[in-house]
Amino acid sequence: MKILVINAGSSSLKYQLFDMEHETVLAKGLCERIGLDGHVRQTAPGRPDYDAERPMPDHESAIRVLTELLTAPEIGVLGGMNEISAVGHRVVHGGEAFNGSVLIDEKVLAAVEECVPLAPLHNPPNLVGIAACRAILGDVPQAAVFDTAFHQTMPDKAFIYALPYEYYETMKIRRYGFHGTSHLYVSRRAAELLDRPLEELKLITCHMGNGTSVTAVDGGRSVDTSMGFTPLEGVPMGTRCGSIDPAIIEYLATQHGMEIAEINSAMNKKSGVLGISGVSSDFRDLDAAADGGNRRAQLAIDVFAYDVRKYIGAYAAAMGGCDALIFTAGIGENNARMRARIAAGLDFMGLRLDPARNGARETVISADGSPGQILVIPTNEELVIARDCAALVGSCLR
Numbered sequence: 112m113k114i115l116v117i118n119a120g121s122s123s124l125k126y127q128l129f130d131m132e133h134e135t136v137l138a139k140g141l142c143e144r145i146g147l148d149g150h151v152r153q154t155a156p157g158r159p160d161y162d163a164e165r166p167m168p169d170h171e172s173a174i175r176v177l178t179e180l181l182t183a184p185e186i187g188v189l190g191g192m193n194e195i196s197a198v199g200h201r202v203v204h205g206g207e208a209f210n211g212s213v214l215i216d217e218k219v220l221a222a223v224e225e226c227v228p229l230a231p232l233h234n235p236p237n238l239v240g241i242a243a244c245r246a247i248l249g250d251v252p253q254a255a256v257f258d259t260a261f262h263q264t265m266p267d268k269a270f271i272y273a274l275p276y277e278y279y280e281t282m283k284i285r286r287y288g289f290h291g292t293s294h295l296y297v298s299r300r301a302a303e304l305l306d307r308p309l310e311e312l313k314l315i316t317c318h319m320g321n322g323t324s325v326t327a328v329d330g331g332r333s334v335d336t337s338m339g340f341t342p343l344e345g346v347p348m349g350t351r352c353g354s355i356d357p358a359i360i361e362y363l364a365t366q367h368g369m370e371i372a373e374i375n376s377a378m379n380k381k382s383g384v385l386g387i388s389g390v391s392s393d394f395r396d397l398d399a400a401a402d403g404g405n406r407r408a409q410l411a412i413d414v415f416a417y418d419v420r421k422y423i424g425a426y427a428a429a430m431g432g433c434d435a436l437i438f439t440a441g442i443g444e445n446n447a448r449m450r451a452r453i454a455a456g457l458d459f460m461g462l463r464l465d466p467a468r469n470g471a472r473e474t475v476i477s478a479d480g481s482p483g484q485i486l487v488i489p490t491n492e493e494l495v496i497a498r499d500c501a502a503l504v505g506s507c508l509r
């Protein structure tokens with residue numbers, strides 16, 4: 112069974128084509144600058160890479176381009192798009208309507224549309240991607256896999272904000288959590304690598320990329336997570352501030368005449384480690400600057416590591432223990448120094464890193480004899496989407 116996975120953003124569209132027999136990637140690509148000039152790159156094992164400017168005025172034209180590339184004689188991997196059994200879409204916000212992946216029909220589309228106010232930057236491009244696939248691929252089944260779904264198992268004490276309760280009832284203001292597909296993937300993979308049943312494990316998963324979230328996973332279920340109503344809450348990120356005193360917003364508005372839109376933009380795009388350092392949102396640049404003596408770059412690194420470590424402590428307390436700590440995504444997978452910084456001082460809760468193992472890609476990196484384990488696991492959200500999609504289509508065929 113061949114599954115196409117689509118992750119549509121506002122001006123980009125990532126895709127991967129899976130052969131589910133052995134869960135191999137047949138081809139993957141990235142359409143960028145959609146609505147501007149258009150650029151596409153595709154790689155496929157055993158085929159020449161493709162990299163070209165292609166006009167892409169909208170997402171539908173991007174889907175047309177990827178259809179052409181996947182079926183092109185030289186670089187393509189398909190005889191025709193009819194070889195594709197289903198398309199799986201990443202959808203960022205499913206609100207409280209979805210606690211798992213679903214086949215897309217009119218009711219699902221309406222529910223995703225209803226979540227647009229909760230994720231105004233993310234859900235609209237996701238919907239556009241789905242519409243474009245429907246327009247071009249016709250009746251091929253399509254599935255939606257939600258970033259929020261994994262966190263729907265959180266108990267109300269973890270997802271309710273201490274605001275007037277009616278805000279939750281009438282305006283749906285609560286913690287939703289994001290990166291769910293990644294937290295789910297790495298927690299399952301950790302259980303495999305540790306050769307222990309997921310149901311018995313208390314895990315803390317740290318997805319650290321441009322966006323960062325930490326999740327408490329008890330027995331395979333998300334019980335708390337650092338991102339909240341939006342992906343702005345939690346630890347400081349590349350350009351996002353994470354949790355701050357909410358009174359700062361009113362102070363900036365009334366005492367410094369800033370507009371809400373300006374404050375919002377600053378909190379999302381000019382804050383985080385970029386805001387603290389004034390150097391970059393990228394930890395490679397921050398490491399280089401700090402090594403060169405830049406004090407604010409060092410401060411940004413310290414603040415990030417300190418905040419992630421605080422969440423780890425909080426979630427161990429919330430779950431009454433932690434059997435394993437997992438690092439994933441761009442920083443978690445690649446930045447051994449950051450892993451060492453975060454893990455430093457976690458001995459007290461039974462987590463001891465082995466510096467000699469800390470350079471590895473997918474393995475246990477805690478020391479022999481450490482009561483709890485520390486792991487690095489490359490995330491694979493696309494594979495989860497493809498698996499869910501295959502399972503949904505398979506169950507329809509049975």
Ligand code: ADP
Pocket residue numbers: 319320321322349392393394395396440441442445446
């Ligand atoms: P996104 O959330 O946009 O998917 P990523 O998961 O790619 O982001 O993470 C981006 C972060 O990961 C950047 O801060 C970058 O410094 C870090 N990163 C990515 N690749 C590497 C690498 N090879 N070495 C060190 N850091 C890396």
